[in-house]
Amino acid sequence: MHMPNGTMFAGLQGKLTLHSWRNFGATESDAYSLFHSRSVAMGWLTQAAKGATGGLWGMNDAGQQGPDPNAQHPYAVWFQVSLPRLISPAQPLPLQPFLSCVGDVVARMGTLHLSAIQVLLPIQSIDGFVDTSLSDEGLFAPLRSAGWFFDCNPHSITRVQVVLDGGENPIIRLVASDLFQWLQKIKQSVFTCDTFSLTDDTNVVKSTFIDDLWVGPPQHPVTFYGTLVEWSLDALGWLATFLAGISFKFGVTTPMLLTVSRFEG
């Protein structure tokens, strides 16, 4: 397996209703320009210039109804960025600010009724060669930030299906049981996991148009079921960060595709 540079990708499925004043033919901004501007404003963008420092990601692409407009299930809106450098295990992957930025952009464009999200977790960008005594710091960062979700509206708790797929790498299936037990042991209430499966039909969209960004296509899935404290990009960003850290802890060093969908069952 050849590992490309780390890429974070988020594809949002659902119905995006644009604000009434955003007449499609007349608007000057789009998902790309809004995401770029927001990233700059928040200090999250690493300029695409030699020697650029700071920031969390470099701009790649974004759009509506893509990346393949002819796909059976194109994303309502999607975003793709590069990680400009390896991330110390003492730091979490910047998935939460990434999805927060996505949320800001979507809100700027309209109202999204999100049904599912696919996120590429660039676990290969966690630097496995640095001081191992720090290796749990990044993993535990989501636990330190979980207070953001205290006192959420109890009616916002949402049952979810969470699919982690290792693509060519089957290791996630080998460690799934240990990972599940660890999930149940950790004291947090943002994502409560109650069961997992290695055999469920996941109905995950086979997004072959992003295969070259990781080790796709999806072929080694593990499905977790549980509840998320709220169905928001904020909470999904927290979950993505948490699962990426746990996966690394259990030996995954290649990218994974995370699919989270509302689940009635």
Next chain:
Amino acid sequence: MKTAKQTTLGNISKQPYLNVLIYIGLLFIISTVFLVPRSVQAQKLEEDVNDALVPENGQGVTSRNDGPEGLVTTGTDPKSSGSVCHFLMDGDYVHTSMGDASGHGWWVNIDCQATQAIVTIRLQQNINGSWVYVGSPGQKTVYSGGRSANRAATRVRCNSSTMTSWRSEIDVDVIGILDTPGKFYTPTRSLNCRY
């Protein structure tokens, strides 16, 4: 004696002439190497390289020129008493999308009178240590800011998934402005893509 004097006079008169020539030569070398601003040298080098890089089909041309590292570029507006103005060249990291390598480029006006620029973006892949242009340039006349219709883009098909280093070269020619000829190169990215 006369001959000797003449000889002496001849030596006296010739040595300073030789020394002056040597001094002039040294001054020329010093001024060329050390006193001419580095940016001018860099631009000249880049112009020379770029002049040599006019491809017929946009492929198979190599370059080792790394280009400017900054984003801010200056130009001179001939309509407003030759005042210097400033703009930014900007772009994104070369990335793969739908089986293609892809890149975008745009410009941001800071204080130039001009309103539009011709933005040209070209992709390069690194083969055996040399940067090679691939595909056709993407060129667009755009307003400042990089909004939806104001980005130049180019993409080239990945013929294999061999890990390859990529970058893009972005050139902004602000219309009506005598701007510097430097081009902007984005950082290198390793992609599972080779043209």
